[in-house]
Amino acid sequence: MRMYEEDGTSAEAPGRGLWVEEPARRRRMPDPVRSSAVRAVLIVAVTLTQATITFFLALTGSWLAFPMVLVGIAATIVATWSVLDVWITRQMWNQRHGVLSEPSSAAREPRRGRIPARESRLAAAPMAGGVPVHQRSGRR
Numbered sequence: 001m002r003m004y005e006e007d008g009t010s011a012e013a014p015g016r017g018l019w020v021e022e023p024a025r026r027r028r029m030p031d032p033v034r035s036s037a038v039r040a041v042l043i044v045a046v047t048l049t050q051a052t053i054t055f056f057l058a059l060t061g062s063w064l065a066f067p068m069v070l071v072g073i074a075a076t077i078v079a080t081w082s083v084l085d086v087w088i089t090r091q092m093w094n095q096r097h098g099v100l101s102e103p104s105s106a107a108r109e110p111r112r113g114r115i116p117a118r119e120s121r122l123a124a125a126p127m128a129g130g131v132p133v134h135q136r137s138g139r140r
Helices: 031-060 063-097 111-124
Strands: 002-004 009-010
Touching: 031 063
Parallel strands: none
Antiparallel strands: 002 009
16 A cells, blocks of 8 residues: 655555455355355345335235235245255265364264273172172163
């Protein structure tokens, strides 16, 4: 950005330039999800415009208001499906291509890691008549 002196000449201002490349905060959506989202936005925009026109036609008492109400109901159903399509497409993408994730601290350890610990617990359990105490049942 340039600052101008009183005589009209420009002096370079300290600081950032006019165009600074910043990293994206979130990753870009996959192409099928993005295209369904764009389609949904366009359908919803047309539906809202149509609903506004229908409202004004109903206020003026035009004969065109009733057919527009019927078309508005159909457009609302289509717009709802298009918004659901974005969610369904996103879920399908995640299932087919996987999600990058890391195990959290609450994640369970693999089953192979738990088995030796169980065997050591069984070995340390007190025996009563040849059967570990924790495996005895009170019912006979």
